[in-house]
Amino acid sequence: MFKQTLLAFVAGVAFIGALDAAAAPSASVTPPAKLAAFMDYPFIDALTAPESGNRVAWIETRKGLRNIWIAEAPDFHPRRLTDGTADDGMELAALNFSPDGKILAWSRGGGEGNGWANGMPPPNPASAVEQPHKEIWISAAGGAPVRLVQDGEAPLLSSTGQLVYLKEGQVWTADVTGKEKPKRLFYDRGRVGQLAWSPDGSRLAFVSRRGDHSFIGVYSGPEHPLTWLAPATAFDGNPVWSPDGQRIAFSRMAGIAGPLASSLVAAPNPFSIWVGSASDGTASAVWRSPTNLNGSFPEVPGGLFLMWAAGDRLTFRAEMDGWPHLYSLPAAGGEASLLTPGPFMVEHVAMTPDRRALLFSANSGSAEGDTDRRHIFRVAIDHPGPTPLTPGTGLEWTPAPLSDGRVAYVSSTASTTLHVTIAGADGRGAHPLAPPEGDYAANGLVAPKPVTFTAADGLLVHGQLFMPPGGKAKHPALVFVHGGPPRQMLLGWSYMDYYTHAYAMNQYLASRGFVVLSVNYRLGIGYGRAFQHAEKAGLAGDFEYQDVVAGARFLQALPRVDPTRLGIWGGSYGGLLTAQALARNSDIFKAGVDFHGVHDWSLTPGLASRPQRYEQGDYDAMMKSAFESSPEAAIAGWKSPVLLIHGDDDRNVRFDQTTDIARRLAAQGTPFEELILPNEIHEFLRYDSWVKADTATVRFLEDKLKP
Template structure:
């Protein structure tokens, strides 16, 4: 960590020499607040009555499992160190005999090296490793690769260097490549009988669906076209494949001239010869556009020859059922809410999902688990109340598992009956946590300058009516939503813990769910002239600040702002455009100049339009366009192996701040990625943030 110290009278040092300083001890109780246990990656097999998940506690990750009848938790790994090696892709064999998962992380972006992340700076190069546990035995490494998938026969395939490999987890020898494809392979889907493998071959400006039929048979290509084909799903009898088709390429400035419809279609193909017909096409409207975020289409083939998928045809992300023979889809989940975390029951008759719906005030800022049949509308709430629940996993015995949290209790695994009743927590080793010191955030709304109603969560500390410093928090994404409790994403679970910690230190904190975020309908998420095309979402941040300043217990002269990723961008916007409002800010790995992105004005010549004009708007929508009015101090925090926001975004801003003598500090974490993988990285960054804000916003 580097801190600019102004030293005088020391021979050989200039007045602004960067000096290497040891980290001081973290502020009181910070380690307790961010030392929570976090459960994720919950999975269940199709036939075995058991579950598995990943638990992370202070950066130490382990895989756990539990099985009927008592579901006593059992640890399958022996992780003891905060090594920054993530555990993901928890996957069961259909019979529940073998569990596979991935250790390590590779994120493939244009500016990234593609090498596995090494945030602990281990001397040896890290690898993305495939691990497995057979019959509940301790896990062992069986290959290098990712995205494991078992067939109904128990054959395990996975991805390495964008190619498909196979290995026997019970007798792991050398992994062998299943076949060669010149594209980037992903989206694997086994046929029900386990004899054929569908896959997506991504080839830049188009993609194909292929079917591997065995070593001695050519690949079957499914109705190849100049489109993006994706999401292959087999029919239960294995004779057909459903898939999605769309056109268009990603362009960060596509909305500069106004968002254009991006319709998609669903096709059904013969698995024998690849011939296909269109079963349905979405309308060429904005609501008919492909639902790329969050989480995509959730295309699945259910009982009764029905294809289920997610779309936003009524302006909300809902589930639909389409006859495989074609026709009009049936809306399964009507209402003003958004569907996420979708899975199908083993018999294919129902869908389980989470949604920000319910009967308790503020449920639009929560998540609950629901069930709906694949052939008719009529969702049933399985987890009502004021808690939060997500990622349902149906068990073969009829029960369901899910992740459960409250405003004060971090995410844990829960098990309930098929109707949601009789829920109980499955906790391997209850971790000490200061739940009693957490406040229950209050749902609030306020209005932006253009009349847009904005939601937020208010964290109000104890201390009565005395004037207190305040903070605006802005999430990243931007297609994210902060909740009235712990989040289902580890990055925002940490953010929630920090907002609680800041409240415990006497700050009034407002978490702003600005436009571009999810949870409030498609029009809110795809706002006009937002992001690089006009920055309209920033007025929501200002409205949140004005809301805070008007509270009786807030000192309007001691208001700060913090956020990461897109929240870092909005933090920089606040300091650059409104140093009169925001007196200090902490910007974690934010975007500062849209025009530094390599894919700016990307896409085909047909799509580009006037790139020069778009880039002009993009720069004017960036924080660096308002450097002339930036006065408030800022703390910049960034990992230099960031694969989401290029590190040059912070390099460029630091140089501009220095050139204008704007006070700033920086904390650079070598080899850390975008969402810090180490607890130690978060602890150091959080401690630095708290000290920075305390020094500037507390008397």
């Protein structure tokens, strides 16, 4: 193998001695001045509304305390439904109403996971002596929450009030009155997901995942065998019912293609939309995407957004013109009509209760910098022409249409933290459900500026620049690189918890005298499909790293930046790029903080195990490229100090990525420090973990980059 595995065996005694090169950050976790104030922001997620009932609910997380809030007509005065008072790391998720709005269900506990993490127990970031569980909770008629199920996730309520959920890849059901014990609804050989109730609540559609293919199944009751919709050697998913409950629309992609597959060559991944009978399983394709790259299944966050609209039409998202847009077509088949033309990305899609319009967020608008914001739009389901509902310089996302025609959504600005807003169907009369907290900006926020710069190969790259207030003195500077990589940093607070935290940290670092540039490098979203699916990026060549270097050169040319005191920080894929910067350009980057980064692509699960679907030659070439595109391939040039931060229960980036890089840095005497968080996952679940990580980050960067 090309990989330099010999390093692990070179002078074991020397390695043990080199461990002294690794130092733990200061034992003190007392935060630097005002850091606690910058971390005292609310994050609002999972905003949801029922089909009827005129109410909304959402999840708020603040300083590690997670709670569900609810607001109801006529005054929509928000009230806290739960009583979370501990920073215990027990995540709340899967919030959803019954269609009539009378019951609210959610899950408690758990965290992120990949295929290789299936079967792992729920995270225990607080190191509790009792093993945590994934629980299902409900609130009936806005009453006190009740734990319904001790072990389960992904609850879903029907129009009749029946609750189903997932447990170990199977479908279970629980009596919402608590009078009967939960039981498995049916047996399936596959791993079940993507549950969808029929409108009348009598049948349940689901996806049965079976390794290299998946089926759409329908459960019609204990007296009937499962119905399979046109089973094939394909990945079927995204089931959605017709309003009359007789048909199901779903998506289809090719199954794993055996030895023809190669992750080094950009190949089209076309998809089709099918409609089938829920009774007998017969189905046929009603639309097929083009077979070019733009016709590939949309891999932007959120996926297809397949919905069944009024007039027997289907709506979905695709990238056929190079941008993630909404399309509409007759359910009987025909041409797909583009509803949202223009150079922007559609996200956060919801259908109005009458099924005649779609509400969505997009990085479009008339204000300067709207490419790096989100606004809410409305578009009819049968003809193009979106109408903006929230113009301006704020940010708005996750529209939740109410049964009376109004719309709720989450709002923020560069300085105003997240809050829920309600507006009329035309966007007028917008008002927050509770006044946004006005004292956060007093902590010293700056308005980030949209900037662009050019990479070595000529690609235009966007970023947000945080300038410390006042003075002409030269400042140390930092490049921030987000994770994902299908993410986009914004000109304000983010709709993702991880990046809301990153925004707060960039603001805090600016308040401490750092000039900070957040780089939206290629592979990210918001700038078109070609940008997101760039050639020779990632393990196929690492071309995105040149965008990071371009950002560094941009910073070094600023009059208020000391070009000799430049650092970098980032998490996940941003941790990978931080490691790339330190390994390949320690002459530019003098220090870095690497949160749970990938350091050797060839250690990635699924690659390292040499899957049989690759020809030997393709596999060897892929593994060679994977290692050569990794920071560890250039580790001999890594001279600058780094702080490595990782939770050892990470289920997105395996902990051995940090173990491996620490051994290699120690072996060659490169200075590094470690902050390891036992039992934490990728997106730290505890506020206490973020306090420790942020405190160590600030102290490390100031120690290395300030005189």
